[in-house]
Amino acid sequence: MTSATVRATQPRSRRYTKDSISLGRVIARMATGLIVLLIFLLPYITMLFASVKSKAEIRSVDPTYFPQEWHWENFVAMWTTPETPLVQNLLSTVIIAVFGTLLVLLVALPAAYYTARFRFPGRMVFLFLVIVSQMLQPAVLTSGIFREFLALGLIDTWLAMIIVNAAFNLSFAVWIMHAFFAGVPKEVDEAAQLDGAGRLATLFRINLPLVWPGIVTAIVFTFVSCWNEFAASLVVLQTAGNQPLSVALTKFVGQHETSWHFVFGVSIVAILPVVILFMLIEKRLIGGLTAGSVK
Amino acid sequence: MNSLPNTSAGVDKRHSRRGSSARSTEAHNRRWADLVAALPWITPALIMIFGVVLFPAGLMFYNSTRVISRSGLDKGTAGFGNFAQIFAFPDFGPIVVRTFVWVILVVVLTVLISLALAQLLYKEFPGRRLVRLAVIVPWAASVVMTTLVVYFGLEPYFGIFNKLFIDLGIIHDPAGFGWTKQPETAFLWAIAVAVFVSLPFTTYTILAGLQTVSVDTLEAAKMDGARPARIYVNITLPQLRGAISIAILINIINVFNSLPILRTMTNSIPGYDADTIMTMIFKYIQVQGRVDYASALSVIAFIIVLIVVALYVRVVKPMKEV
Secondary structure, eight states, X not given: OOSHHHHHHSOHHHHHHHTTOOHHHHHXXXXXXXXXXXXXXXXXXXXXXXXXXXXXXXXXXXXXXXXXXXXXXXXXXXXXOTTSOHHHHHHHHHHHHHHHHHHHHHHHHHHHHHHHHOOOTTHHHHHHHHHHHHHOOHHHHHHHHHHHHHHHTOTTOHHHHHXXXXXXXXXXXXXXXXXXXXXXXXXXXXHHHHTTOOHHHIIIIIIHHHHHHHHHHHHHHHHHHHHHOOHHHHHHOOSGGGSOXXXXXXXXXXXXXXXXXXXXXXXXXXXXXHHHHHHHTHHHHTTGGGTTTOO | OTTSTTHHHHHHHHHHHTOOHHHHHHHHHHHHHHHHHHHHHHHHHHHHIIIIIIHHHHHHHHHTTEEEOTTSOEEEEOXXXXXXXXXXXXXXXXXXXXXXXXXXXXXHHHHHHHHHHHHHHHSOOTTHHHHHHHHHHHHHSOHHHHHHXXXXXXXXXXXXXXXXXXXXXXXXXXXXXXXXXXXXXXXHHHHHHHHHHHHHHHHHHHHHHHHTSOHHHHHHHHHTTOOHHHHIIIIIHHHHHHHHHHHHHHHHHHHHXXXXXXXXXXXXXOSSTTOOHHHHHHHHHHTSOOHHHHHHHHHHHHHHHHHHHHHHHHHHOTTTTO
């Protein structure tokens, strides 16, 4: 990758950032990069270190940067802490995120495909509604959501939060998948239909493989957003056992003797899978994310 | 995207050009057939948008004019009584001002820092991919959890960030001024956290914009001997306009609606000296049990967002190409 011959054969556009920069400048960039990396990871390194400290060490008035002893058993003990039923909270987070994402996919995929492929009266109205619902967020609508689900008898249920999460992530998913479907030439569909494929077969066998990157991006974004949702869960889910981690963990704040090592142990467990998911689509974040809006 | 506006109109024109009235009813029928064919594909999405986004919005507007008891019983009309109650609340003015301070400071700082960060991540250097991955982490991590670790780090005496600041010579008191215990400092720290968690999305959006900046114009300017700062201001920035204006718009909506940071950071502080409209809505619901006041304040919040976004879209025109 970095050898001189490869550099020489690369197209013109790559050279602007590569040619004739001094070693000093490369080192300056690396040093700045290292500082940025440390600042961005600092909170999470702090979490990791705090999660393996003993309770005495974490509440010491002379705090330590590095754990004196690594108490990995905290990661077992934390699940039975009395503040909140953490096992149920984790289960709640997982169930709401998984089913919320599935529901978004089920509803957004056909809408995105059809609006990108076919013209019909009311199509612009539909896309306008999608944008309007992007502007409305659960935080500002909580009182309405609360009253609606109270009337439906769904208050304090996972089903309510699955539906709420799906609804508020729908617009983004439709938008991003719409942009990807619109990028597939229409001739591809026409060829498939000439071969006798129905619309569903055209969608699943022909289009899906082509727009797969867009779908993955939409799935990851929806999943992360459901996984971390806070405002609506705070109001809709009232029983401790039904609440997701995001809500449950705030209960530790202001406690007389906060079990910070447990808070951060759980945080590490909750953050790690999502960070890995995001890193898998890192390349796609540049470009795919803004495919519909930035040209 | 450019072909959107003339879609259904195009069908009309094609048919009317052919002439006779029999043809136009045929066109009419065909439009209906098109709509009916579309319904199975878009109806689930419509049900969801109407049922879970627009209906609660309507309900919220309705509730804002009702008297609702703590147990949730509707006790009849309140007229504009709920709004009068909110305007009469002595902390209402400061809360609105604080909301604007919150949005403006967070968005401006986020965009400025992101511009610099994107510039660094665009340049090539060994280890760039690692730095890019690190910048994503606050995006993926739960905002509540990121806020909790900052709150913990600033705890008087045993907070690890306080110790870091003492060792760096920035502060001298291990109590760390009780940063999270006083409304003013807790609010400022909440702003810092909000900027931190907004950086990844904004940086990546600007980075996406940088990929589209024409390399030829950059090289031409370089050949002419223009200084890097001038190249950036005169050539790069104008081409980033689309990416920056979209990033600002999305940040304004997100930051205005942001609840978890302020709630985690300041909820244990008594009084209303660190509240924004968003945290106040939740205090009405959860502390005072007044869904009616909360609805009225939500309506006010909604109208403010609408006006701000409409003004922004009108002045900046972030989507003029879409």
